[in-house]
Amino acid sequence: MKLFLFSFLGAFLFQHIMNAANDFMIYLNMFNYPVSLEANVTLQNLHPIQVMLVPIIKVYYLLTTINEELYFRYNFLYSNHKRKLTSLFLLILSSILFGMAHYFVTNSLIGTFPYIIGGLFLGLIYLKTKNIYYVIGIHFFNNLIYGILQ
Secondary structure, X not given: OHHHXXXXXXXXXXXXXXXXXXXXXXXXXXXXXXXXXXXXXXXXXXOHXXXXXXXXXXXXXXXXXXHHHHHHHHHHHOOOOOOXXXXXXXXXXHHHHHHHHOHHHHOOOHHHHHHHHHHHHXXXXXXXXXOHHHHXXXXXHHHHHHHHOO
């Protein structure tokens, strides 16, 4: 129950941090792409075969959270969390790489900034709790709320 509540509240906070970073970039007028990151794709625009693949794609979308967290947080931060300077460097590096992994969403280097900030948030949560399950839960609920329930 604690994991569920922590993950759900963390995802809510995570989404607000990502939105604030995105709003900051919009305020600075630094995007070279439409403000909305959402694709204008609806089920009515899809071929029937594509509609049948939507549930598979959505499950894959949720499972990528586990892969991303194990790679960007656990692999980078687990063995070095006791060394402050190394942890800070690896936290920043893993956050930048997390942002770059989401380049395809924005097709813009500057557009990865909100993801880098989100990566910093998730990395700090991991360093504070020393529990990868909390971070996976936050990321999972974020993707569930933002990506699937929209």
